[in-house]
Amino acid sequence: MSEAEYRKWILDTIDSLRSRKARPDLERICRMVRRRHGSEPDRTCAELEKLIQEQTVLKVNYKGSISYRNAAKVQRRSRKKDDVTTTARRSAVEEASHSDLSNGDSAFGPVDQDEEDLEADTSMAMDTDSNADEEGADESRDGQDGPSPGRPEADTSVRCAPVRATSAPCSPSGTRPGPGCGPVSGLDSASVQKAGERPSSLPPPSPRALTHNDWAYHSAVCPTERQHPGMQRDKAATKPAVHSAATSPCALKNNDYAAGLQEETRNVSDGRPQALSLPSDNCTLKNKLDITSFPAEEVSLLNGVKDDEVSVKKESMSQNLMQWTVSDVASYFSAAGFPEQAVAFRTQEIDGKSLLLMQRSDVLTGLSIRLGPALKIYERHVKVLQRTHFLEYDDV
DNA sequence: CTCTGCGCACGTG
């Protein structure tokens, strides 16, 4: 079966578990996929990771355990009916597009699975809010960020991560204790998250615009990526800092929802800590993260589907375009559904200013990316971002 | 045994 088919299996499985009122956790998903289709749990884990990266599937921490949600079906509680429409529409797209990370469910929480595992992963800083303490810890480790820090290709890591996570850990198959999968997921999520960055793509109106949502992210994010030299280190430090504020609140309240998302998001950032080190980055990222706050629809659309929505987001984003760092740009494209191409932007060190200067030919030939994605990126994103940015600023 | 269905309690808006 193709990857698309496999995705469908996973989504169907999640839906099935949900309808049965059983928690769609890694173990159940792997088991059901194996039973129904005979595929290996490892493969399922791998594919699941990909789906999480794309946000077709949302990994959330609900009531203390990890659950997976079919993003296409997640809707904000608030408006049911309307959403439904949206949802429906989205579902159609679901596989392909994946999209939003609507946060709808209250369920989202921090997916921190076990701190241990996570930590082990190193790659990410999973713990989110729940563990304020951990944050401290994270930070420490953050510094090192051992795993992928050095690499230029954070993006890459995205893909890799899932894979690796998959391979190793997941072996939920009944016998194994769960550690493999469960914990793994933590890390996965992180990696995944990276991919997840998309949220960030949304609009970062202003760096710290979203307080609430942001906070969540921050907390999550901050630990890892954000950790700058100055901040963190100790919890003490942390608290005082922005995160601190954010953190606690977030953690406390939203554990569920936001947190989950956040984690992902933050994980994303984890990918490239270095970049983040800059303050601005942090801010920016956070903003992006804010996405969570955005309506699912938009986000989903974001993937490239609707220009309108996209443009909308862009507008907001454009404001900060000049402030975007290389990581921000890469995150944006990754979130927009072009993770591979995002790597190219990173490799070429395209930051917000560079992005504004890019011409069609630069995108089509200067990044060494395939023509198809390049055209879409230029027409739907680069051009729109530039236009929006200049319109706004010119006016002013 | 595993898989399924679902009552119910819980948390959220």
Add this chain to the structure above:
DNA sequence: CACGTGCGCAGAG
């Protein structure tokens, strides 16, 4: 209040 979630149980195979 409505609604999503998932535990824990009972029943089916």
